[in-house]
Amino acid sequence: MSLPDEHPPGLMAALMDGLRRLPGVGAKSAQRMAYHLLQHDREGALQLGRALEAAVMGMRHCERCHTFTEAAVCSTCLDAARDPRLLCVVESPADQAALERTGSYRGLYFVLMGKLSPLDGIGASDIGLPLLIERASDPALREVIIATNFTAEGEVTAHVIGETLRSRGLRVTRLARGVPIGSELEYVDLGTIAHALSDRR
Amino acid sequence: MSLPDEHPPGLMAALMDGLRRLPGVGAKSAQRMAYHLLQHDREGALQLGRALEAAVMGMRHCERCHTFTEAAVCSTCLDAARDPRLLCVVESPADQAALERTGSYRGLYFVLMGKLSPLDGIGASDIGLPLLIERASDPALREVIIATNFTAEGEVTAHVIGETLRSRGLRVTRLARGVPIGSELEYVDLGTIAHALSDRR
Numbered sequence: 579m580s581l582p583d584e585h586p587p588g589l590m591a592a593l594m595d596g597l598r599r600l601p602g603v604g605a606k607s608a609q610r611m612a613y614h615l616l617q618h619d620r621e622g623a624l625q626l627g628r629a630l631e632a633a634v635m636g637m638r639h640c641e642r643c644h645t646f647t648e649a650a651v652c653s654t655c656l657d658a659a660r661d662p663r664l665l666c667v668v669e670s671p672a673d674q675a676a677l678e679r680t681g682s683y684r685g686l687y688f689v690l691m692g693k694l695s696p697l698d699g700i701g702a703s704d705i706g707l708p709l710l711i712e713r714a715s716d717p718a719l720r721e722v723i724i725a726t727n728f729t730a731e732g733e734v735t736a737h738v739i740g741e742t743l744r745s746r747g748l749r750v751t752r753l754a755r756g757v758p759i760g761s762e763l764e765y766v767d768l769g770t771i772a773h774a775l776s777d778r779r
Numbered sequence: 780m781s782l783p784d785e786h787p788p789g790l791m792a793a794l795m796d797g798l799r800r801l802p803g804v805g806a807k808s809a810q811r812m813a814y815h816l817l818q819h820d821r822e823g824a825l826q827l828g829r830a831l832e833a834a835v836m837g838m839r840h841c842e843r844c845h846t847f848t849e850a851a852v853c854s855t856c857l858d859a860a861r862d863p864r865l866l867c868v869v870e871s872p873a874d875q876a877a878l879e880r881t882g883s884y885r886g887l888y889f890v891l892m893g894k895l896s897p898l899d900g901i902g903a904s905d906i907g908l909p910l911l912i913e914r915a916s917d918p919a920l921r922e923v924i925i926a927t928n929f930t931a932e933g934e935v936t937a938h939v940i941g942e943t944l945r946s947r948g949l950r951v952t953r954l955a956r957g958v959p960i961g962s963e964l965e966y967v968d969l970g971t972i973a974h975a976l977s978d979r980r
């Protein structure tokens with residue numbers, strides 16, 4: 579005799595399924611996480627549950643730079659102290675944060691929220707290229723600095739964006755290759771990023 | 780000029796904080812998970828959020844065996860086909876599942892939901908020892924098989940439980956040491972577990 583609610587799809591199974599939606603979390607990790615939360619950190623579980631719902635409901639994309647924001651336009655885009663003549667294109671908010679930490683850049687950003695990856699079905703519209711083209715029509719803009727990662731997909735993305743914007747008469751530069759080939763910007767030391775930024779071509 | 784809702788404690792910061800409550804998840808992983816969910820799997824984020832709340836609200840400890848259950852008493856404890864003369868003490872539901880998979884055991888279980896670890900402040904009541912003593916007073920019971928892990932903490936836990944129950948006149952056995960020293964039951968192959976079970980001393 580077994581009660582049906584003791585077996586999948588019970589609450590525990592649903593919780594493990596939910597945890598497996600997280601990148602890098604397999605069945606074993608999901609089980610360990612579920613037991614840990616229920617046994618040792620129920621307040622943490624509720625906090626995470628509330629944070630997930632609030633973030634899904636409240637976070638959207640900035641109308642100007644495509645990054646995550648709670649308002650229509652993010653605070654960086656609204657920052658009057660930034661140089662509106664420079665637009666730096668990055669793959670992710672984490673890459674933007676890495677550039678910000680160098681203190682070497684005071685222009686604006688465009689965040690692709692991804693990179694071109696035809697094999698994974700990620701095309702131009704998935705990385706906000708139409709929005710970027712619109713954004714790049716801003717007459718104040720003098721230069722677009724492409725700071726996608728120096729990986730194969732990052733380089734392809736940089737190439738496609740560069741061709742697209744140059745064909746519209748824009749000056750397009752790329753971070754200098756001081757950044758080691760094959761590495762991801764987010765993990766590169768600040769000095770290297772700062773150097774690559776001043777050395778852009 | 781920066782909008783306050785763009786910075787911690789914003790929705791994104793709250794989400795990353797929530798994800799860091801998960802065991803094994805650091806700042807970098809939390810950030811990657813948060814971006815992934817918001818960019819690629821908002822439905823998954825909502826599903827996880829709902830599952831967390833439902834599990835916290837709906838999961839409790841079985842009144843007889845201390846494992847997680849949605850009912851007052853779990854389906855295993857209610858299973859009339861099981862031998863009420865045998866009680867196997869394990870550290871976790873995962874360990875119980877490992878024993879079940881061997882198909883060699885048809886008795887009942889007691890799940891400690893942890894192990895004694897004085898350095899971490901985990902004492903007898905945290906592993907349900909008072910409930911185990913009460914459970915072990917069942918006159919139908921003939922033998923308690925201790926199947927805690929063969930780690931330092933698992934052995935200490937086995938020793939304390941063994942002493943406690945033997946002092947109450949119970950027959951207490953331990954899984955045979957066919958299980959390799961230093962390993963965790965959950966990861967041991969079925970044959971080894973089955974052998975250790977039949978060879979218990």
Ligand SMILES: [Zn+2]
Nearest residue numbers: 640643652655
């Ligand atoms: Zn923006």
Ligand SMILES: [Zn+2]
Nearest residue numbers: 841844853856
């Ligand atoms: Zn039970």
